[in-house]
Structure formats: C-alpha cells, structure tokens
Amino acid sequence: MKAAVIGAGIMGASAARWLARRGHSVQVFDQHPAGHELGSSHGASRIVRKAYPDPFYAECMADAYPLWHELERSSGTQILHECGLLYFGDSLSENLSTMVEGLSDLGVEHQVIDPRQAQELFPELRLHPHEVGVWTPEAGWVAADAALGATIELAERDGATFHYGSRAEPQALAKESDVVICCTGPWITETVELPVTITLQTFGYVEGNHGGPVWIEDGLDLPYGFPSEGKAFKIGVHRQGPEADPNSALRQPSSEFVDIIRRCASRRFGIADPNIVSAKGCLYTNTPNEDFLLGRFGENGFYASACSGHGFKFAPWIGRLLADFADGTDCPELYSRFCTG
Numbered sequence: 547m548k549a550a551v552i553g554a555g556i557m558g559a560s561a562a563r564w565l566a567r568r569g570h571s572v573q574v575f576d577q578h579p580a581g582h583e584l585g586s587s588h589g590a591s592r593i594v595r596k597a598y599p600d601p602f603y604a605e606c607m608a609d610a611y612p613l614w615h616e617l618e619r620s621s622g623t624q625i626l627h628e629c630g631l632l633y634f635g636d637s638l639s640e641n642l643s644t645m646v647e648g649l650s651d652l653g654v655e656h657q658v659i660d661p662r663q664a665q666e667l668f669p670e671l672r673l674h675p676h677e678v679g680v681w682t683p684e685a686g687w688v689a690a691d692a693a694l695g696a697t698i699e700l701a702e703r704d705g706a707t708f709h710y711g712s713r714a715e716p717q718a719l720a721k722e723s724d725v726v727i728c729c730t731g732p733w734i735t736e737t738v739e740l741p742v743t744i745t746l747q748t749f750g751y752v753e754g755n756h757g758g759p760v761w762i763e764d765g766l767d768l769p770y771g772f773p774s775e776g777k778a779f780k781i782g783v784h785r786q787g788p789e790a791d792p793n794s795a796l797r798q799p800s801s802e803f804v805d806i807i808r809r810c811a812s813r814r815f816g817i818a819d820p821n822i823v824s825a826k827g828c829l830y831t832n833t834p835n836e837d838f839l840l841g842r843f844g845e846n847g848f849y850a851s852a853c854s855g856h857g858f859k860f861a862p863w864i865g866r867l868l869a870d871f872a873d874g875t876d877c878p879e880l881y882s883r884f885c886t887g
C-alpha cells in the first residue's frame with residue numbers, strides 16, 4: 547500500500563512508524579524543518595500516566611502505556627521516566643473525589659495521602675493542611691524530543707521517507723496514494739472542519755534542583771511540573787491560554803501565565819523570588835470536552851486530532867490505530883467517543 551502521512555509531529559511519526567513496519571510504502575511530509583518549535587510535540591518532557599478518572603481514557607491508556615516500553619526496547623533509548631504522579635488539591639475538591647472514585651472503580655493502583663505523607667514522598671513540595679494528594683506510581687514523564695526522534699528513526703529504518711519544509715496538499719496526495727493520514731495538529735482545520743480552538747500555552751523553567759514525581763495542582767489554572775533537568779525545573783499551566791493562529795511565527799509566552807508559574811513556584815516550593823530561566827509557548831488544539839477527534843476525510847483519508855493538552859502519552863497507540871484504519875482492520879466508526887457526530 548502507498549501511504550502518505552501529513553505532519554511529522556508525534557502523531558504523524560507514530561502512524562508512519564506502524565505503517566512502515568507493516569511493509570507499506572510511506573512518505574511523510576512536514577511543512578517545517580525537523581525539530582521545529584511551532585507545533586505541539588517539541589520540548590523535553592510530557593506527563594504520562596495510566597490513571598485517568600474517565601474509564602474510557604484509562605482503558606485506552608492500559609493499551610498505550612506498554613507501547614512506551616516497546617519504543618524504548620526497539621530504539622535502545624531511555625524515553626519513559628517512571629517517577630510517579632502526585633495530583634493534589636483541596637480535600638473537598640470535586641475533581642479529586644471524582645478522580646479517586648474513578649481510580650477505585652478501575653482498580654488502578656493509587657493512594658490518597660495527607661500533607662505529612664506527601665512531604666515524605668516529595669520533601670520540596672508544600673501542601674497546605676486542608677489539602678490532600680492522590681499518588682499514582684504508574685506514571686511519570688516521557689522525554690518528548692527523544693520519543694519523537696526515536697519514532698522517526700525507527701520509521702526510517704523500516705523504509706519511511708520524511709520530507710521536511712514541504713507543505714502537503716491532501717487532495718493532491720489522495721490522488722497519488724492509496725491512503726492519506728492527516729496529523730496536522732493545530733493546522734487540522736485546514737483539511738477537516740472540526741470544532742477545535744487553538745490556544746497558546748506557556749511553560750517555564752524555574753531555577754532550582756529537586757527530584758520527586760511529576761505533579762498537578764488541582765484548581766482553575768491547573769499548573770503541573772516535572773523534576774529538575776540540571777539546575778532548573780519545568781512548570782506549565784494547563785488552563786487554556788489566549789487563542790492563537792498557528793500560521794503566525796510568534797509563540798511569545800503569555801506574561802499572565804509566566805506570573806502564574808512564578809506564584810506557583812513560590813507557593814509550592816517556597817522560593818521567595820523565583821528566577822524564571824526561560825519561558826516558551828506551545829500550541830494546544832482544544833476540543834470542547836477535551837476528547838480527541840479521529841475520523842475519515844475524503845475518499846481515502848483518515849485524520850487524528852489528539853491534543854487538548856493530553857495527547858502525547860497516547861501517541862504510539864494512536865499511530866497504531868491510524869495504521870489499523872489504513873489497513874482496514876479497524877475503523878473510526880467503532881470509536882464513537884472520538885467522532886464529532
């Protein structure tokens with residue numbers, strides 16, 4: 547089969563890898579150079595976790611999680627850092643109780659801990675007396691740049707060809723290919739009409755050195771963070787940022803969000819005047835309920851819009867699913883949760 551993949555972010559690269567290893571002829575096109583920072587897949591780290599309070603995503607993750615180990619084995623590269631996840635917030639928070647209920651129903655390993663236990667687990671992090679944490683050990687972070695690099699390398703090893711700086715026209719490719727897979731991230735609406743909003747998200751590196759798990763603070767802003775990389779640690783803000791045009795070359799981090807990061811570093815790590823070593827912007831493709839969108843377009847096309855800030859951890863699984871759609875061994879109609887209706 548002759549397959550064309552549009553987009554060499556983590557979703558397109560993963561689809562290309564699965565298609566190539568099954569012996570298909572695969573051409574991948576990306577409008578920007580390799581390693582560009584204008585889409586959604588760049589950077590050092592992404593949170594990965596088995597624990598989703600929503601049983602649908604937890605079931606998908608049960609399939610997806612082992613594929614990170616598989617990518618590590620096949621590439622001989624360390625990609626998954628399993629340091630656990632601490633989700634914390636007010637003990638009366640509805641989000642927290644829904645999460646605990648969901649994890650209990652699904653039998654996902656977890657523990658609800660008080661501030662004292664949290665401090666034993668993560669000495670640098672400060673929880674307030676009215677707060678609790680939900681600890682899930684099967685979680686951590688994937689090295690995003692390394693994961694993308696390894697996926698592309700394996701796809702190339704199996705014969706896929708990547709063309710960078712090459713803007714693809716889906717209709718033209720559809721005529722000369724048996725199947726077209728569109729994984730264009732924030733540019734998805736240029737090919738398929740979908741109810742998505744593109745926002746500019748901000749993350750920053752704060753000077754400081756600590757280990758510990760990855761963490762998410764419950765609340766409106768939903769800041770999250772990682773253990774230090776060298777002398778600084780990353781904090782991001784999950785709350786949707788300002789709307790953005792993916793075709794603009796600007797990815798200027800929002801000063802409001804940099805302030806949120808600074809305040810979070812003070813509140814949680816006791817740093818009086820946090821030094822933000824660097825701050826960057828990255829695009830989210832948001833759906834109204836944070837569900838991914840997967841489906842068909844044209845006569846021989848399939849697309850995946852898997853973002854809303856939580857897609858990376860599913861990438862090898864989504865890539866395999868897209869390859870199954872292309873092979874005809876599975877079809878998007880069986881995944882009604884991912885269809886727009």
Ligand SMILES: Cc1cc2nc3c(=O)[nH]c(=O)nc-3n(C[C@H](O)[C@H](O)[C@H](O)COP(=O)(O)OP(=O)(O)OC[C@H]3O[C@@H](n4cnc5c(N)ncnc54)[C@H](O)[C@@H]3O)c2cc1C
Binds near residue numbers: 578584591747829
């Ligand atoms: C700040 C931030 C933090 C995140 N944190 C997490 C996290 O902790 N955990 C998690 O699981 N997920 C997280 N995510 C989400 C995750 O990173 C995304 O779901 C994922 O990277 C989306 O990948 P993609 O391949 O769909 O899109 P992209 O990486 O944007 O790739 C799309 C590619 O398509 C190319 N393209 C577009 N149109 C064309 C065209 N016509 N022709 C050729 N090429 C084209 C673009 O140049 C681009 O390279 C985060 C995202 C951001 C922005």
